[in-house]
Amino acid sequence: MKQIRLKHFLFLLLFLSYVAAFTQPAGYYDAASGLSGEALQSALYNIIKDHTSRSYEQLWTDFQTTDAKSNGMVWDMYSDVPGGTPAYEYTFITDQCGNYDEEGDCYNREHSIPASWFGDDSPMYTDLFHLIPTDGYVNNKRSNYPFGEVGSASWTSTNGSKLGTSDYPSYSGVVFEPIDAYKGDFARNYFYMATRYKDVISSWNSPMLGDDSYPVFTEWAANMLMEWHANDPVSQKEIDRNNAIYAIQQNRNPFIDHPEYANLIWGTALADEPTNHVTNFSANAITLNWTDAVGGILPDAYLIKMSASGFDNITAPTDGTVESDGFWTKNIAYGIEKAVFGNLTPGTTYYFKMWGYTGSETGIDYKTDGEVLQISLQAP
Numbered sequence: 001m002k003q004i005r006l007k008h009f010l011f012l013l014l015f016l017s018y019v020a021a022f023t024q025p026a027g028y029y030d031a032a033s034g035l036s037g038e039a040l041q042s043a044l045y046n047i048i049k050d051h052t053s054r055s056y057e058q059l060w061t062d063f064q065t066t067d068a069k070s071n072g073m074v075w076d077m078y079s080d081v082p083g084g085t086p087a088y089e090y091t092f093i094t095d096q097c098g099n100y101d102e103e104g105d106c107y108n109r110e111h112s113i114p115a116s117w118f119g120d121d122s123p124m125y126t127d128l129f130h131l132i133p134t135d136g137y138v139n140n141k142r143s144n145y146p147f148g149e150v151g152s153a154s155w156t157s158t159n160g161s162k163l164g165t166s167d168y169p170s171y172s173g174v175v176f177e178p179i180d181a182y183k184g185d186f187a188r189n190y191f192y193m194a195t196r197y198k199d200v201i202s203s204w205n206s207p208m209l210g211d212d213s214y215p216v217f218t219e220w221a222a223n224m225l226m227e228w229h230a231n232d233p234v235s236q237k238e239i240d241r242n243n244a245i246y247a248i249q250q251n252r253n254p255f256i257d258h259p260e261y262a263n264l265i266w267g268t269a270l271a272d273e274p275t276n277h278v279t280n281f282s283a284n285a286i287t288l289n290w291t292d293a294v295g296g297i298l299p300d301a302y303l304i305k306m307s308a309s310g311f312d313n314i315t316a317p318t319d320g321t322v323e324s325d326g327f328w329t330k331n332i333a334y335g336i337e338k339a340v341f342g343n344l345t346p347g348t349t350y351y352f353k354m355w356g357y358t359g360s361e362t363g364i365d366y367k368t369d370g371e372v373l374q375i376s377l378q379a380p
Contacts, residue, residue: 024257032047047251048252052251059131062128062248068092076135079158100137107134113190118204128249146175147186148168150166151166152167161179162176171207187228188229188262191255195265215266229262238253287338306352310351311353316353
């Protein structure tokens, strides 16, 4: 997963964490203190699991406290126009669907993570953190398409939400794009779901999910959600909603209370780079030795590529692509590793680049923005 650069948002995230802390139960996140990566995700899972599950019918009543505007109307993120006047608004209960023929007819219960992705199973089917009231017609248009960023829209709602072909790097399928003002809300909903259902999410089916419990998301989805999270920071709406849901379900969304948790789990590649690069020459071979990175997030292994034609001729690995011209070496945590390259031509200079990766030798997940080692050596 590529590093997400969030330096511009660091102060804002810390400030929002400070503000949100006043509404958190004392000690609620103590077990997560000082952790990062999967260890942090697992700690948060243990904190927020086993919530009080609601019935599908109870959601209609719950929305009146979780999703009410200041004027008492339904807060529908698919039709709302922040700072402006939406084309329509809904009254709780009175305007719930029902049948609909067009926008503005009624509101219903939208699974922001489509229920088909998890087979309509419980308790996620009624988990309020990803269930929201939305216009029925727009909800139907969204269907079970993943969230994304639309390049060519086939349909646009009255508030500017779009359905169409994705132009986000590495995904070209049909996606639904909410307006910018609510992208962060949906990203943090997804971070919550990926954490609350860490024990079962590997069996869910979606272009946004990677069939694993960590890091959960496919690379393009993780990168996009992290960008949405950064560009649309936590709002008072979300803080209020988090508190209202806590009163109902008795669990919280950690990524609203502590926005920095998302970066600690999904936004950072290797904690540190391997060090102590040493060489040993014998029998027309070059041996590379190094000390593992240290920290909470380590690669499963390393991929080293060699060339006699210069650094520019060493291509970076591609996520999920089998590498036939690399040297795979397994990880020995916090220890010394080595890779031996033999049958070399004496007197020839060879060039090496190294990358950390997760996954297997048939499906790597490229973890760095650039190589962690770049060194040229002359064979004996």
